[in-house]
Amino acid sequence: xxxxxxxxxxxxxxxxxxxxxxxxPISGHRSVSWYQQxxxxxxxxxxxxxxETQRNKGNFPGRFSGRQFSNSRSxxxxxxxxxxxxxxxxxxxxxxxxxxxxxxxxxxxxxxL
Amino acid sequence: xxxxxxxxxxxxxxxxxxxxxxxxxxxxxxxLYWYKQEPGAGLQLLTYIFSNMDMKxxxxxxxxxxxxxxxxSLRIADTQTGDSAIYFCAESKGYNTDKLIFGTGTRxxxxx
Numbered sequence: 001x002x003x004x005x006x007x008x009x010x011x012x013x014x015x016x017x018x019x020x021x022x023x024x025p026i027s028g029h030r031s032v033s034w035y036q037q038x039x040x041x042x043x044x045x046x047x048x049x050x051x052e053t054q055r056n057k058g059n060f061p062g063r064f065s066g067r068q069f070s071n072s073r074s075x076x077x078x079x080x081x082x083x084x085x086x087x088x089x090x091x092x093x094x095x096x097x098x099x100x101x102x103x104x105x106x107x108x109x110x111x112x113l
Numbered sequence: 114x115x116x117x118x119x120x121x122x123x124x125x126x127x128x129x130x131x132x133x134x135x136x137x138x139x140x141x142x143x144x145l146y147w148y149k150q151e152p153g154a155g156l157q158l159l160t161y162i163f164s165n166m167d168m169k170x171x172x173x174x175x176x177x178x179x180x181x182x183x184x185x186s187l188r189i190a191d192t193q194t195g196d197s198a199i200y201f202c203a204e205s206k207g208y209n210t211d212k213l214i215f216g217t218g219t220r221x222x223x224x225x
Contacts, residue, residue, distance in 0.1 A: 100161075106154055
């Protein structure tokens with residue numbers, strides 16, 4: 001069974017640009033969430049999707065957005081990039097039954113110059 | 114509050130036991146987790162414990178939960194060099210939510 005797949009793994013952008021990151025959850029998982037990991041702030045929750053609906057959102061500015069498609073794949077977008085957006089962005093998926101267990105992907109490492 | 118605290122570093126000799134500690138502030142936590150992160154990688158779930166349990170053992174891993182003191186610990190028996198990584202504890206506040214509050218992470222270094 002394939003794990004959570006995130007693309008791209010690495011990318012470099014400049015300030016002011018926008019970026020889109022993609023996440024394919026484990027087959028059968030309908031919940032997808034996103035986290036930002038930085039050395040200064042640690043791991044912070046961005047948002048959570050289930051059946052194409054955003055169920056929860058972390059404390060991030062409106063430049064951070066996401067969506068989920070009918071096949072449960074998810075994308076997140078960051079517009080008007082700032083240097084501080086440089087981070088590892090992690091996607092996780094979860095089955096909707098059983099224990100609250102998140103399986104994480106390897107992440108997309110974004111560097112903003 | 115939503116603070117989950119961990120000590121930053123732990124260094125142990127190969128073959129010894131490692132104990133990584135975590136304190137949390139929210140007594141309404143439902144699940145508590147331990148994740149492992151190796152360099153350049155994502156988070157790997159090691160184990161989790163439901164809030165109504167005191168202990169859970171899984172091979173070399175033992176999790177202890179003290180709800181009164183809001184203290185969670187992870188014991189790794191017979192620590193190996195491959196266990197060197199950053200370990201994160203995390204708490205969940207609901208039964209059907211993806212929002213986890215993570216600790217700051219403990220870097221475990223295992224020396225021969």
